[in-house]
Amino acid sequence: MLIEARNIEKRFGPEPEDSVLNGVDLAVDCGEFVAITGRSGSGKSTLLNILSGIMRPDGGSLHFEGRDITELGSRELDCLRATGFAMIFQAHHLLPYLTAEENVLLPAMRGLRPVSREQTEAARECLARVGLDGKGHRLPGELSGGECQRVAIARGLAKKAAVLFADEPTGSLDRKTGDGIMDLLGSLPETGLSVVMVTHEADYACRAQRTVELAGGRLAGIS
Amino acid sequence: MNLLTIPLRNVRRKWLKSALLLGVFALAATSITALSLVSRAVGAGMEEKLTAFGANILIVPRSETLSVSYGGFSLGDLDFGTEMLVADEVDKAIDSIELRKNISVVAPKLIHAGRVEGAPAGVIGVRWEREKALKGYWAVDGSYPEKRNEVLAGSKLADRLGLRPGDSTTLDGRPVTISGVLMPTGSDDDSVLFAGLSLVGEMAGTPGRATFMEVAALCSGCPIEDIVGQLAKALPGTEVTAMQQVVKQRMYSIRFVERLAFGVSSVILLIACASVGLSMLSSVNERVREIGLLRSLGFSRQGVFTVFCFEALLIGLTAGLAGYLLGLGASSKILSLLDMGGTTSFSAAELSLSALSAALVAALSSVPPALKAASVEPSKALVSL
Numbered sequence: 001m002l003i004e005a006r007n008i009e010k011r012f013g014p015e016p017e018d019s020v021l022n023g024v025d026l027a028v029d030c031g032e033f034v035a036i037t038g039r040s041g042s043g044k045s046t047l048l049n050i051l052s053g054i055m056r057p058d059g060g061s062l063h064f065e066g067r068d069i070t071e072l073g074s075r076e077l078d079c080l081r082a083t084g085f086a087m088i089f090q091a092h093h094l095l096p097y098l099t100a101e102e103n104v105l106l107p108a109m110r111g112l113r114p115v116s117r118e119q120t121e122a123a124r125e126c127l128a129r130v131g132l133d134g135k136g137h138r139l140p141g142e143l144s145g146g147e148c149q150r151v152a153i154a155r156g157l158a159k160k161a162a163v164l165f166a167d168e169p170t171g172s173l174d175r176k177t178g179d180g181i182m183d184l185l186g187s188l189p190e191t192g193l194s195v196v197m198v199t200h201e202a203d204y205a206c207r208a209q210r211t212v213e214l215a216g217g218r219l220a221g222i223s
Numbered sequence: 224m225n226l227l228t229i230p231l232r233n234v235r236r237k238w239l240k241s242a243l244l245l246g247v248f249a250l251a252a253t254s255i256t257a258l259s260l261v262s263r264a265v266g267a268g269m270e271e272k273l274t275a276f277g278a279n280i281l282i283v284p285r286s287e288t289l290s291v292s293y294g295g296f297s298l299g300d301l302d303f304g305t306e307m308l309v310a311d312e313v314d315k316a317i318d319s320i321e322l323r324k325n326i327s328v329v330a331p332k333l334i335h336a337g338r339v340e341g342a343p344a345g346v347i348g349v350r351w352e353r354e355k356a357l358k359g360y361w362a363v364d365g366s367y368p369e370k371r372n373e374v375l376a377g378s379k380l381a382d383r384l385g386l387r388p389g390d391s392t393t394l395d396g397r398p399v400t401i402s403g404v405l406m407p408t409g410s411d412d413d414s415v416l417f418a419g420l421s422l423v424g425e426m427a428g429t430p431g432r433a434t435f436m437e438v439a440a441l442c443s444g445c446p447i448e449d450i451v452g453q454l455a456k457a458l459p460g461t462e463v464t465a466m467q468q469v470v471k472q473r474m475y476s477i478r479f480v481e482r483l484a485f486g487v488s489s490v491i492l493l494i495a496c497a498s499v500g501l502s503m504l505s506s507v508n509e510r511v512r513e514i515g516l517l518r519s520l521g522f523s524r525q526g527v528f529t530v531f532c533f534e535a536l537l538i539g540l541t542a543g544l545a546g547y548l549l550g551l552g553a554s555s556k557i558l559s560l561l562d563m564g565g566t567t568s569f570s571a572a573e574l575s576l577s578a579l580s581a582a583l584v585a586a587l588s589s590v591p592p593a594l595k596a597a598s599v600e601p602s603k604a605l606v607s608l
Contacts, residue, residue, distance in 0.1 A: 054519050055602035075523060082521020093516050095229070097236035105224060107520045115224045155520075 002065060002162060002194055003028040003051060009059030010046055010217075020046045022217040023060070028163065033186065033195045035208035042214040044198045045167055051196060052165040053081050065162070082107055086156025086164045090171035092148035094140040100127060100151045101136030107159045119158075126154040130184060146177035153184060157193070164188060166197040170204060182207055226526055229517075230534035244502045245538050245545075251495030252546020252581050253553060255488045260554035260567045262484035266477045279466050280438035280451060282458060284308055306460070307333075307432035310350075310420065313458060317438070320453040325441045330357045331433035333423045337395045337416070339384055345415040346394065348423025348433075357439055361412075364388055365403025368419065373402040375417040381405075394418065395426045496588040499535055503592035507531065514596050515604025524597040531593035532586050539585025543578035550577075 003026070010021040020043045028034050028051075036044045049055035050062065053069055062070050069080060081087075094103040104123040108115045127136050130150040132143075140148050149169055156164045166185060170178030186207050188195050197208065205211045213221040234241045284306050291299070310331040317329055333348035351367060365388025368375055374394065376386045381404040386392065390401045394416070407413055424430035440450045447465045455463040507514070514527055554567045 049602055052519075078518075078521050078523045080521075081519060087519050093512065095232075095513060095516070097232040098228075102224060102228070106517075109225055109228060110520075110522050110526055112225050112227070 001027045001063070002030045002032075003196075004063040005047075005051060005060065006062075007060035008047065008050060008057045008062065010043070010050060010055070010057050020217050021050070021057070024214070024217070024219055026051070026212060026219075028194050028196055030162070031189045031192045031194055032210065033189045033208045034197070035205040035211045036196065036198045036214060037200060037202070037205045037211055038214035038220070039200070043217045044214050047214065048165055048167050048196065048198045052085050052087055052163075053077050054087070082110060083159065084162050086153075086159060086161035088149065088152040088156065088164065088166045088169050090168040092140065092145065092152045094148055094151055096140050099137050099139055100132060100143060100147075100154075103140070103151055104136075104155045104158045106155060123154070123158045126157040127151070129157060130154045144177070145173050146180055149173065149177075149181050150184065153181075153188075157188075161193070163194045163196060166195065168198055168200070170199070170201065178204070226529055227533055229530050230537065234534060234537060240502070241538065244499065245542050247498045248495050248538060248542035248581065248585060249545040249549065251491045251498075252542050252577060253549040254491045256547050256550025256577055257553040257557060258484040258488050258491075260550065261557050261561075262480050264554070264558055264567055265561070266480050279447065280440055280454065281464050281466060282308065282313065282436040282438060282454065283462050283464075284435075285460050285462050307429055307434060308436060308461065310431055310433045310436070313433070313436055313461075316457040317454065320450075320457050322440075322450050322453055325450055326438060327441055328353055328357045328437075328439040330354050330437045330439075331420060332435050332437065333420055333427065333429065333432060334434040335423050335427040337423075337426060339380075339386075339394055339416065340392050342384055344380060344384070346423055346426070347415050347417050348420040348427075349417055350420050354417070357437060358412075361408065362406040363403040364406060365401070368402045368417075370400075370402075371419055371422055372397070372399050374399050376401055376404050377413040377415050377417075378405055378407045379413040380416055397422075397426070492584065496584060499538070499585050499588040500591060503531055503535055503589040504595070506534075507592045507596045510596075511599060511604050514599045515601050518599065518601035518604065527599070528593045528597040531596050532589050535589030535593075536582045536586040540578050540582040542585070543581025544574065546581060547574045547577035 005024065005026045008021050008024040008026075009019070011019040024043075024047060026034075026047070036047060038044045046055065050057050053064075053072075057070060060070075061068050064080065064084065069077065072080065094100075095106065098106065101120070101123050102109075104126055105115050105119060108119045124133075124136060127133060130153050132147060132150055132154065135143065135147065140151070143151065153164070164185075169185065170181055173181060182204050185195055185197065189209070195208075197204075199205050211223045212219060213223075290297070308331070313331070314329060317323065317326060320326075330353040331348075331350060335346045335348065337344055337346040355361070355367060363375065376384075381387070381401075384392075386401050386404065388401055388403050392399060392401065399418070405412060405417075420433070421430065424432060438454070440447065451463050451465045455461070517527055517530075551567060551569060558567065
């Protein structure tokens with residue numbers, strides 16, 4: 001298993017009603033497309049944040065490639081987020097003052113070492129792969145919402161992450177653009193990239209190989 | 224492209240805000256540079272001017288004094304082993320000391336009890352050019368002596384003997400002309416007659432000798448005790464003493480200017496630091512989402528800290544460069560307006576110092592907001608995404 005979460009717990013306060021996740025188990029395999037669905041407040045985004053190493057759980061264990069990431073230090077976790085995971089959000093959240101190509105290269109700009117020619121070439125290839133060939137020099141403000149989401153996906157592809165986490169990636173897009181993004185996400189597992197997507201739209205959840213439904217912080221069903 | 228591309232691009236994107244912050248910081252750097260350069264030039268000019276108001280070191284021959292009394296009658300103090308100073312030798316010795324550059328005037332004095340038209344009068348032999356440099360506050364009715372047989376009378380002496388500028392009279396039987404009468408000074412100078420050192424030496428039978436020497440030293444670069452120590456070493460057989468009150472008064476005036484400049488500079492610096500700090504804090508608050516995104520992409524806390532610190536450092540560096548150049552121009556203008564003498568000149572070392580100091584101060588001012596940025600938890604920042 002690529003990701004194996006067992007008995008994940010998370011609460012945002014001392015009261016019982018502050019508990020968001022109550023013992024959730026989830027496993028994601030290499031090249032698998034998993035959708036997490038549920039009503040608002042069911043804990044699906046919290047689960048995604050925990051799986052992607054952005055948030056630490058209060059209980060349970062989370063293994064990535066056999067290593068328990070809940071025991072990692074802050075620096076190791078930063079490193080894992082930088083190299084192992086990619087993340088796209090409902091809003092694209094590209095840096096507005098960097099071009100599309102530079103946004104794709106952003107994870108490679110973490111240190112003082114300059115981005116290499118190979119990394120730049122790889123970024124261009126990834127942009128071409130998501131259908132943005134020739135648009136790398138444009139700023140996010142010069143791209144459509146769908147194109148910005150594609151840039152965010154290209155950012156995940158460029159760093160050769162093992163898992164792409166997507167939190168409502170079509171939430172701010174119109175139907176047609178959303179469909180295009182879903183087609184793209186659906187094609188990624190073929191390349192060996194695992195995709196874990198949170199969505200409340202049943203149509204899009206159906207495109208995943210497996211759908212996990214959360215309710216009241218617990219697993220309500222798997223299909 | 225690397226980590227530093229992010230602050231560079233952000234500065235360019237928010238050019239108006241960056242320009243305003245740069246302007247505030249450059250203004251502060253300009254003010255501090257101008258104040259520093261002006262205070263330094265004014266201090267040096269002031270010291271030179273203060274030096275014109277008398278000596279601050281006295282060189283006298285070493286002597287032993289014995290109080291003699293017999294049968295209840297005091298016979299006063301008797302001096303033993305008093306030898307007069309040889310003016311040229313003292314000059315040579317003074318030229319040899321390490322701190323010679325701090326000595327502006329050495330004025331020899333030869334005291335002689337003479338007679339003017341048969342009336343007793345104290346006569347002081349001086350070297351005119353040095354005496355005039357030492358006593359810039361003198362005002363003369365008539366003119367300073369230019370010829371060997373011309374003398375200058377103190378105001379009280381002139382009143383007592385009825386001397387006026389242009390009068391001819393005799394000094395120890397030699398014909399002399401009163402070239403001028405000294406305006407009242409309120410000092411011993413009012414009661415004596417001043418003549419050339421060589422003339423008085425001939426009259427007293429001690430040519431080339433001096434009773435004592437007055438020295439005006441510039442003390443801002445070193446303590447007066449150092450100059451006194453070097454003089455005493457170079458002049459064995461003499462007593463060299465600093466006129467502490469004079470020295471302290473001068474140093475107080477100069478230090479006052481320097482302290483005032485330092486105080487005002489400190490306030491300006493504090494305001495500039497607060498501006499940078501507040502601006503960066505506001506930037507951190509505005510960019511919480513961006514910080515969250517960077518952290519979610521694996522940027523470390525140090526990386527985020529560097530982004531914000533480098534932005535401030537860049538602004539500080541630019542402001543320091545601009546501030547020095549503008550401050551240099553402003554100080555030249557201020558000095559010409561003040562008409563106090565003194566000049567400023569470009570120095571590459573000072574430019575570098577200004578740029579580096581401003582960069583360091585700006586970076587330090589941005590540390591609290593940068594720490595705040597670095598402490599942003601991606602999970603909390605991403606809640607708003």
